[in-house]
Amino acid sequence: MQYGFDNEKYLKIQSEHIKERIAKFGDKLYMEFGGKLFDDYHASRVLPGFEPDSKLKMLMQLKDDAEIVIVISAVDIEKNKIRGDLGISYDMDVLRLRDEFMARGLSVNSVVITHFNGQASAEAYRKRLENMGIRVYYHHTIEGYPNNVALIDSEDGFGKNDYVVTTKPLVVVTAPGPGSGKMAVCLSQLYQENKRGIKAGYAKFETFPVWSLPLSHPVNMAYEAATADLDDVNMIDPFHLDAYGETAVNYNRDVEIFPVMNALFDDIYGSSPYKSPTDMGVNMIGSCISDDEVCREASRQEIIRRYYTALCNFADGKATEAEVNKIALVMKKAGITTSYRKATVAAKERMDVSGVATAAIELEDGAILTAETSPLLGPSAALLLNALKHQARIAHNVKLIPQTMIEPIAKTKVTFLHGHNPRLHTDEVLVTISMMSLLDENCKLALEQLPSLAGAQVHSTVMLSEVDRKTFSKLGIGLTCDPVRKLRDRQRNPEPEDE
Numbered sequence: 001m002q003y004g005f006d007n008e009k010y011l012k013i014q015s016e017h018i019k020e021r022i023a024k025f026g027d028k029l030y031m032e033f034g035g036k037l038f039d040d041y042h043a044s045r046v047l048p049g050f051e052p053d054s055k056l057k058m059l060m061q062l063k064d065d066a067e068i069v070i071v072i073s074a075v076d077i078e079k080n081k082i083r084g085d086l087g088i089s090y091d092m093d094v095l096r097l098r099d100e101f102m103a104r105g106l107s108v109n110s111v112v113i114t115h116f117n118g119q120a121s122a123e124a125y126r127k128r129l130e131n132m133g134i135r136v137y138y139h140h141t142i143e144g145y146p147n148n149v150a151l152i153d154s155e156d157g158f159g160k161n162d163y164v165v166t167t168k169p170l171v172v173v174t175a176p177g178p179g180s181g182k183m184a185v186c187l188s189q190l191y192q193e194n195k196r197g198i199k200a201g202y203a204k205f206e207t208f209p210v211w212s213l214p215l216s217h218p219v220n221m222a223y224e225a226a227t228a229d230l231d232d233v234n235m236i237d238p239f240h241l242d243a244y245g246e247t248a249v250n251y252n253r254d255v256e257i258f259p260v261m262n263a264l265f266d267d268i269y270g271s272s273p274y275k276s277p278t279d280m281g282v283n284m285i286g287s288c289i290s291d292d293e294v295c296r297e298a299s300r301q302e303i304i305r306r307y308y309t310a311l312c313n314f315a316d317g318k319a320t321e322a323e324v325n326k327i328a329l330v331m332k333k334a335g336i337t338t339s340y341r342k343a344t345v346a347a348k349e350r351m352d353v354s355g356v357a358t359a360a361i362e363l364e365d366g367a368i369l370t371a372e373t374s375p376l377l378g379p380s381a382a383l384l385l386n387a388l389k390h391q392a393r394i395a396h397n398v399k400l401i402p403q404t405m406i407e408p409i410a411k412t413k414v415t416f417l418h419g420h421n422p423r424l425h426t427d428e429v430l431v432t433i434s435m436m437s438l439l440d441e442n443c444k445l446a447l448e449q450l451p452s453l454a455g456a457q458v459h460s461t462v463m464l465s466e467v468d469r470k471t472f473s474k475l476g477i478g479l480t481c482d483p484v485r486k487l488r489d490r491q492r493n494p495e496p497e498d499e
Contacts, residue, residue, distance in 0.1 A: 001364060001455035001476070004294030005049035014284045015058045018205065021282055022062075022170060024273065025201025028193065030171045030186040034281075035207040037174040038100055041085045043207055045478065046222045046299040047289070048455060055205065059172060060104065066170040067107040070094050071180045073115045074122035082318070083176060084309060085473060087466055091125055093176040098134070109166055110135035114181030117141045137162035139181065139188055146184075146257045153263050158191040179230045183257060187264055194268045201273075202261070204254075206281030209234045211248040213286050218299035220249055221334050225306040227251075228326040229319065240276035248278040301457055301478055303327070303334055304341050308480035312463055315483040343459040344480060346370050351461045357486075359383040359460040361477075363390065364452070376406045378423040380460055380468045385429060387456070391449035394442050401432050426471040453477055462486060 022029050033055060035043060043050045051057075059066060076090045083093055098108050111129055113122050116138040126136045139161040142152055151157045164185075171189070173182045186202050193200040208223035215221075215234055224234050237250040239258055254277040261280065265272035274280050289295055307327045313319035331337065338344050346360035350370040359379035360370040369390055371382035385400055394400075409432070410422035424432070430447075437444040454476030463481045472479040 001048055002291070002294050003049035004289060004291040004298065005047040006288045006290045007049050007051050007054060010050070010284060010288040011054060011057060013287065014282065015061055017282045017284060018058065018062070018203075021201075021203045026199040028166070028169055028171065028198060028200040030173060030189055030200060030202050031205055032182045032186050032202070033172055033174045033205045034182075036177070037172070038097055039085065040207070041473070042222075042226055042302070045305075046219050046302050047285070047295055048298050049290070055207075056104070059106065062170060063104075063106050065168055066172055067109045067166060067168045068101055068172045068174060069109050069112055069164060069166070069185065070097055071112045071114055071173060071175040071182050071185050072125075073180045074113050074117065074119045075115050076177075076180065077113070077125050078119050078121045081177070084313075087470060090176040090180075097174070097176065107168065109171070110137060110164060112137045112139055112162075112164060112181075112185050114139045114184060115141050137164050139185060146253075146260050149260050149263050152187075152260055153191065153267065158188040159195075161188045161192070163192040163196075164189060178227055178232070183253070187257070187260060190264050190268065194264075199268065202280065204281045206283035207285060209249045209251055210285045211237070211250060211278045211281065211283055213249060215249055216333070218296045218303065218334055221330050222299040222302040222306070223251075225303045225327045225330045228306070228310065228323045228330075231326075237276050237278045240278045243275035248276070250277045250281075254280070300334060300336050300340065303331055304336065304338060304344075305478055305480050307331055307338070308482070311483040312481055315463070315485075341457065341459060341480065342368055343457045347459040347461050357460070357462040359458060361387050362457045363387065364455050373423070376403065376410055376423060377429070378421075378425065378464075378468070379462070380458070380464050380472075381424050381426050381429045383458065384426050384471075385433075385446075387453060388433075388446040388449050389442075391452050392442070392445040394446065398442060400440075400443055400446055401429060401436070405432065405436075425465060426468045430471070450475060 037055050038053060040052050040055065044052045072090055072094050081090045082088065083090065086093065094111060101108050111134055113126060113136060116122055117140065129136045142157050144151055146152065173185050175182050190200050190202055209220040213220055215236065220234050224232065233252045234249055235252055235255060237248045237255060240246060240248040258277045261274065262272040310319050310324045310327050314321060314324050343360040343362045346368045347358050347370060350360065350372060351358040354372045357373040357379050358370060360368060361383055362368050367390060369383065369386045371379050371386050373379045374382065389396060389398065389400065406424060409424060409428065413419040414422045433443040433446060437447050457478045458472060460481045462484050469479060
């Protein structure tokens with residue numbers, strides 16, 4: 001993988017700035033962690049070199065003084081919203097995050113259900129958590145939020161929310177994904193703490209958009225594509241421009257909520273310590289980009305990946321046409337089309353010739369390999385084997401897995417497990433060559449090449465199964481798929497890829 005981001009530098013200077021921010025306030029600091037505190041794969045894709053658990057590593061340095069509040073929206077519970085990178089629902093991810101934090105010795109205070117308006121699904125979820133011994137609080141929908149400052153900053157606004165009882169000086173507020181209401185939880189707590197005579201501050205551990213990069217930078221546009229379902233828009237921070245005469249990039253929700261923040265701080269301190277939404281954030285990402293062009297290219301690939309993901313979700317009824325159109329507009333602003341992705345072009349060209357489902361991979365050395373479906377291997381499994389052979393310099397005509405070994409596996413899948421697809425998935429071929437590596441030197445060499453596939457780009461002309469998508473994700477491979485469930489062979493008429 002080509003690196004464009006200095007992760008060690010980031011850990012050092014970001015943690016230094018967080019400690020400085022904590023020292024600014026008195027009794028307590030509520031710190032909203034933008035993006036994912038754990039498993040931030042979006043950041044690692046657009047900033048090659050960024051480690052997905054970087055935020056967690058920094059938090060571990062402060063664990064004796066910190067506790068965590070996990071936020072989930074009642075709307076996301078009702079919609080059964082799914083984390084695309086992990087394939088699990090937000091409500092399940094809350095429990096996963098809690099377990100991960102506690103396993104590392106971090107204190108998890110509670111769960112806050114936001115946007116609550118009496119949803120039965122949210123009430124059932126609260127009962128489930130409470131039966132597990134987890135404290136749960138409701139924060140309600142406030143009419144006119146975030147513009148009706150007078151109502152929000154009153155007993156009929158934040159005053160109606162449950163008060164989250166905390167005991168440590170640093171309260172980290174995180175969530176399974178964006179749009180969960182983390183900032184509103186922090187602001188509500190500032191209001192509630194002030195009622196109780198506790199001086200509390202707020203800061204935001206920011207990741208995206210990167211304030212010091214232009215609006216048109218692909219890293220910032222990739223963030224806009226990633227949040228297309230939230231109607232987020234990157235914009236110039238007007239408050240920052242007015243206060244300092246400097247251009248800084250923020251996004252609409254932070255800009256919209258800033259007057260509320262100022263009103264709250266006016267009540268608490270007599271004046272606000274912040275002059276702009278950008279001031280509220282602690283974001284040193286821009287200072288740690290070591291190769292701008294590598295990050296630009298990774299971000300362009302991410303924009304296209306988000307577009308194909310939205311197309312597939314739309315085909316499955318999990319996304320709206322507006323979401324697809326918004327990412328298409330981001331692509332246009334970035335000056336790219338799907339044909340910019342070399343793996344996409346190669347896969348489609350082979351499909352046009354073969355008439356069957358195909359897949360292609362672009363490796364870090366620029367090599368492009370293709371594969372097509374066969375009676376025993378799907379295109380993604382065949383492609384993975386081709387890529388490993390290429391990386392290990394094994395001749396293409398060498399079969400890593402003999403047909404005589406694949407056939408009994410396929411028979412078991414169909415005859416005994418009653419599956420419809422006899423073809424091996426990517427995880428199954430990896431397990432098979434792992435077993436064979438004990439006796440076969442080629443299989444051993446091929447397995448050793450798996451880490452070298454990180455950063456490669458793959459395109460499939462059919463929607464892959466969940467297991468194949470997860471395998472590519474775990475290998476650090478960027479995957480896109482056409483929103484097509486099946487593609488019948490003009491000659492062999494094979495069955496489609498399925499779950």
